[in-house]
Amino acid sequence: MAITKINGGVTAPKGFLASGLNAGIKNQTKKDMAMVFSSTPCAAAGVFTTNLVKAAPVKWDKELVTTSPYVQAVVVNSGIANACTGAEGLGYCADTAAEAAAALNIPKTAVLVASTGVIGKQLPIDKIKSGVTALSKVLGSSREDAKLAAEAIMTTDTKSKEVACTLELDGKQVTVAGMCKGSGMIHPNMCTMLCFVTTDVAISHELLQKALSEDVVDTFNMISVDGDTSTNDTVLVMANGQAENTPITKEGEDYKTFCEALHFIMLELSKKIAGDGEGCTCLFEATVIGAKDKNQARTIAKSVVCSSLTKAAVFGHDANWGRILCAMGYSGAQFDPEVVDIWLESKAGTIKIVENGIATDYSEETATKILSEEEVIAKMDIKEGNETATAFGCDLTYEYVKINGDYRS
Known part of the structure; x- marks a missing residue:
């Protein structure tokens, strides 16, 4: 099965429209509302904080993901989280969905919000409702429409984040x-992040949820x-099924x-x-190999990628391997630290800095x-089995403190 990466966003699969615009939530210049809409009903799945x-x-x-027979749209705003807002905030979700339902001629229970x-x-x-109405009138299926939506959901992100792929399934090309x-307040078990995946694959709600729930773990x-x-x-x-597979x-090929x-x-x-973490200069990956099981590998990899001292060392380009082993x-x-091997890798090459728990004669330069x-x-090779896991993070910089010190300013 060959997966082909293409230049596209959420409008790449058949039947999906999107757009983004400025609704005046943040200020009068930055895009702050997005909408994704399917021309036909979709099976939906979700995982949450x-x-x-x-x-x-x-x-x-x-x-809605649990009880609604189908969904067709998602409305997203950036700038205000609608968190810790009580009954009034939940009521605004219903108001937003009702406004979108009227504009798109679909049931309120088919509208997700974020x-x-x-x-x-x-x-x-009032600005949210006006934004919903405006978005419903400019929805499109072009590459630019997808970009507008991706840009509108950003907060402290420095770049929009999109990806698309095609493959053959059941003799049909699907997308x-x-x-x-997401850029800050990011941590395993989800983060201050929103993610929206669209596909024209025909799949049941139950299997779509199973696929998502299992994949988010890694x-x-x-x-x-x-x-x-x-x-x-x-x-x-x-998933709207428009690929007609x-x-x-049921589970199978x-x-x-x-x-x-x-x-x-x-x-x-x-x-x-992970590579766009607030103030970061690089994507930092921690890969554990030789683990006896997935849980052991994941636990160790997460610990390394979360270590503030290790992240600071990466920022300083300092091969301070003691911080990695400590994390x-x-x-x-549980593992034996006296058999651990550690390598550092990048486009510039690979170097083994620890063998059997002690430093090698490596070049600092x-x-x-x-x-x-x-x-x-x-x-990191812990030499206990054949399982592996990778955690993703970034370095820790001065800029991170600066960004979060004046986040509300």
Whole structure:
């Protein structure tokens, strides 16, 4: 099965329209509302924040993904999170959905909503409603329309994040695409991120949810920027079946093929978020090999990528391997530190800096060159089995503090 990456966003699959615009939520210049719409009903799946404090849109979407027979649209605003806003905030979700339903001639229960931004503020619902109406009139299927939507959901992101791919399934060409936002308040078990995946694959709600729930474990749940888990984290998948493949209603080769394509999209988007961490200069990956099971590998990899001292060392291009080994040690996973090997890798090359728990006679100059690239990998072999896992993060810079010190300004 060959997956082909294409230049596209959420409008790449058949039947999907999108757009983004300025509704005056942030200011009068930045785009701050987006809409994605399918011309036909979609099966929907979602995964959400594990934070006990859940934003109103999370509550709204969890209910719809579970109970609604289908969905057709998602309305997103940036600038205000609609979190910690009580009954009024939840009511605004219903108001937004009702406005979109009227504009698009679909049921209110077919409209998902999402928000990102400052916690604690109430949405300017009149601006939201006006934005919904305006968006419904400019929806399009072009590449530019997808870009507008991706740009409108950004907060502190420095770049919009999109990816799309095509593949053959059941003799049909199908497309899977997605957009996401996220830059700070990023931590395993989701983050202050929103992700929207569209596909023209025909698949049951049950299997779509299973595919998403299982895939997020090794994608969005393996990224970290700063250790903060947000109130609004949401990943939604909409599948409208317009590729006209035989509907996937049971596990088998077609389901496996779809899962591989979904994983490609989710992994690409996860890495885009990790590589755009607030103030960061590089994507930092931690890969554990030789683990006895997946849980051990994931636990250790997450610990390394979350270590503030390790992240600071990566920023300083300092091969301070003791910080990596230390982070492995406090991860909670059991392993023998006296057999661990550690490598640093990037486009500049590969260097082994630790063998059997002690330093090799490596070149500090070479290590610094490797750590100076835009993508850096620390690979750790714990020599206990054949399982592997990778966590994704970034370096920790002065700019991170500056950005978050005046976030509301």
